[in-house]
Amino acid sequence: CMSARKHLVLLGDSTLDNIIWLKSYKECVKYKLSEGVGVDVEITNYAADGFTTTNILEGGVPALSYYKRLEVDPYPCGLTNFKPLEHLKELHARHPVTDIVLSVGGNDIRVVLRSISQLQNTMEAFINNYQEILEACLDITPRVILMMQYRPALYQDEVYGIYHSITMGTGNAIEKMNMMMQTMYPRLISIAEAYALPLIDLPNTFDPRFSDLFCSQIEPSAFGSSLIAKMIAHVFDNHEWTQSKFYACSPENYKKIPSTTNVELQNIEATVNDGTNWSIKGLPDLSRDDINKWATNLDEEESSEExxxxxxxxxxxxxxxxxxxxxxxxxxxxxxxxxxxxxxxxxxxxx
Structure with a gap:
């Protein structure tokens, strides 16, 4: 019966709406997630490529993916101001929403990297906006899965120059990125703890050296889609909603499935969130060969500079x-x- 079905809504940015960066709809996060959670779950995609936390709150024109989604996964509005939270409320009134995945914030930071002096203000605005978005989601359902943003591809820095842009902090580019992300999340982590929400820990899952997980430095590739979809499906199926937990799959615990654009996950770790215990671990000590398994486009990347x-x-x-x-x-x-x-x-x- 229809009412027994779960109804999952995706809310956020291109970490969930990555269709334009891929060859086909079957490679995007939503499609791979629909395969992972099965036919008893209906998925509505209210994520929009390019959206910031301000866009989620106030709306924006979903110009990037509008045309590519038109045939396969259309927005609930025309090419006009799309207000995800308003549409979410209307949808819930018609067809109750049981679960929400929220993944947003990368574009807030990407914008500020053009003007690093604004970083502190942007961080503050991001945290306030995120809290407001989360409260709106919790008004709909207590089952909100928070997806933390991964670090961008390290070896595709010619695209946006993100690592080159980070001047704050000490250490190498990765260590500076870690420090910046560790200042973004503590307040959100304590909110997640208060509401017993699960956090998909992509900073400790995506290895920024694995170029094949990414398109254009910051977008999930087809392999990235598979990793995200499998993490969401695992949390959706297994989180008990009695206490907050981090869910991560260490880079040595997943691999490509040959002749597909899917990954196989061998061990997803769940760690209780006590509100204070999160940090980005050091990169695993992998051999050059292990890293090169995730660099099939290495030759193309090297030649593209010329x-x-x-x-x-x-x-x-x-x-x-x-x-x-x-x-x-x-x-x-x-x-x-x-x-x-x-x-x-x-x-x-x-x-």
């Missing part, structure tokens, strides 16, 4: 052209923003 600017931004250009923008307008802006599609769209629309 290609012309058009080749470097080929994926972004194709996307912008599909949205109706002219290549000659886009290319100079892609160069100026180092390939930041969201910023380019903002600039084109403001002219």
């Amino acid at each position: 290609e012309n600017e058009e080749g470097k931004f080929a994926m972004q250009l194709k996307l912008l052209e599909e949205m109706g923008f002219k290549k000659e307008e886009c290319l100079p802006l892609l160069k100026a923003t180092n390939g930041d599609v969201v910023q380019v769209i903002d600039l084109l629309n403001s002219d």
Whole structure:
């Protein structure tokens, strides 16, 4: 019977809405998750590529993935201001929502990396916004799964230059990234503890050296989709909702399934969240061969630096052209923003 089915809503950014970066719908997080949780679970995707916490609260035009999703996973509105929380309430009134996955924050930080002096203010705004979003979700259902943002790909830094941008802190680029993320999450972790919510610990799951988990440095690839979907499905099936726990799968505990775009997870660890005990562990000591198993595109990445600017931004250009923008307008802006599609769209629309 229909009422016995679970109804899971995805809410957030391209860590859940990554369709435009992949060859087909079957490679994206939502599709792989639907395979993982089975037919008794209906999934509604209210995540929107490019959205920040402010967009989740106030709305935004879901321009990045709108056309690619139209046939397979359409938004509940036209190409207008999409307000995820308002649509969530309306959906819940029609078709009760039992579970929510919330994954947002990467775009807040990506935007501020252009102006590192604003980092403290952005962190504060992010935490306040996140808390407001979470409270709105908890008004709908107590079963809210929080997905923490992974660290970007280390060997694709030519795309956004994220590691190059981080000047705060000491140590190497990874250590600085760890420090920044460890300042983002403590308040949210204590809120999760208060409500017995599960946290999918992607910072301790995604290895930033595993290039094949990523597209364009910050998006989940098809393999990344599989890892995220399997983590969500595990938490969805196993969390008991009596106390908050972190769920992580250490990089040595998953591997590619040959001839597929899926990963196999051997051991997902659950650790009780006492509100204070989270940190990003050091990168596992893996051999070069182990890391190279996740670098099938290494040759392409190395040669791409020698290609012309058009080749470097080929994926972004194709996307912008599909949205109706002219290549000659886009290319100079892609160069100026180092390939930041969201910023380019903002600039084109403001002219």
